[in-house]
Amino acid sequence: MNVSTADLLLWVAFPYVCLAVFAVGHVWRYRQDQFGWTTHTSQLLERRWLRWGSPLFHFGAFAVIAGHVVGLAVPASWTEAVGISEHAYHLAAVALGSVAGVTMVAGLGLLCARRLLTRRIRLTTDRSDKVLFPLLAATVLLGISATATHNVFGGGYDYRDTVSVWFRGVFVFHPRPEAMAGAPLLFQLHALSACLLFAAWPFTRLVHVWSAPVGYLARPYLVYRHRAGTPAPVSAVRGR
Numbered sequence: 483m484n485v486s487t488a489d490l491l492l493w494v495a496f497p498y499v500c501l502a503v504f505a506v507g508h509v510w511r512y513r514q515d516q517f518g519w520t521t522h523t524s525q526l527l528e529r530r531w532l533r534w535g536s537p538l539f540h541f542g543a544f545a546v547i548a549g550h551v552v553g554l555a556v557p558a559s560w561t562e563a564v565g566i567s568e569h570a571y572h573l574a575a576v577a578l579g580s581v582a583g584v585t586m587v588a589g590l591g592l593l594c595a596r597r598l599l600t601r602r603i604r605l606t607t608d609r610s611d612k613v614l615f616p617l618l619a620a621t622v623l624l625g626i627s628a629t630a631t632h633n634v635f636g637g638g639y640d641y642r643d644t645v646s647v648w649f650r651g652v653f654v655f656h657p658r659p660e661a662m663a664g665a666p667l668l669f670q671l672h673a674l675s676a677c678l679l680f681a682a683w684p685f686t687r688l689v690h691v692w693s694a695p696v697g698y699l700a701r702p703y704l705v706y707r708h709r710a711g712t713p714a715p716v717s718a719v720r721g722r
Contacts, residue, residue: 503680
């Protein structure tokens with residue numbers, strides 16, 4: 483298959499530029515803004531919406547990421563080797579992916595609504611948030627739209643023969659732009675928006691992913707002891 487200049491720019495140059503910005507941007511952010519390496523929590527300003535939106539978004543995001551790792555990084559021959567047929571894999575991927583996607587969208591919707599409708603939260607929204615939330619929403623909705631259009635309501639599309647091949651090729655420095663060039667438009671747009679999300683990652687609150695308090699799980703217990711009050715001197719008591 484002949485590869486055009488546009489395909490080389492979109493599926494080779496652009497992903498590597500985004501990955502380079504992702505890597506260098508994290509180094510720059512850590513050296514220049516260590517104290518800003520947080521989620522910029524606003525829990526003290528509003529809790530009701532956050533109580534539901536944050537768990538839904540995070541659990542959904544973890545499930546979506548895990549599904550993408552299996553679907554994109556693991557070749558079909560590996561899943562077939564452990565006894566999972568292609569039909570069974572796609573049924574599980576569509577079912578579990580749909581639940582994870584809807585959960586993530588619900589959580590993201592609550593967080594966005596909270597930021598837009600609560601004045602105190604809206605005033606704390608900085609420029610990076612104004613880029614992150616629309617870009618994150620576009621990436622998620624494009625992924626759900628691609629799955630729904632082609633694999634739920636459509637005739638089915640095996641992205642493991644195209645998108646997965648391109649994805650693995652990028653990370654092993656053997657890009658296959660012709661694989662992605664033949665994918666449906668929604669899958670292409672989803673991949674491009676994901677690349678942009680990776681490029682924006684170091685400059686947004688997403689950096690807190692690398693500061694997950696994993697060590698907290700193995701931290702020893704803190705023992706608190708009650709200190710009894712020092713009794714007053716006898717002379718002082720008698721003098722009252």
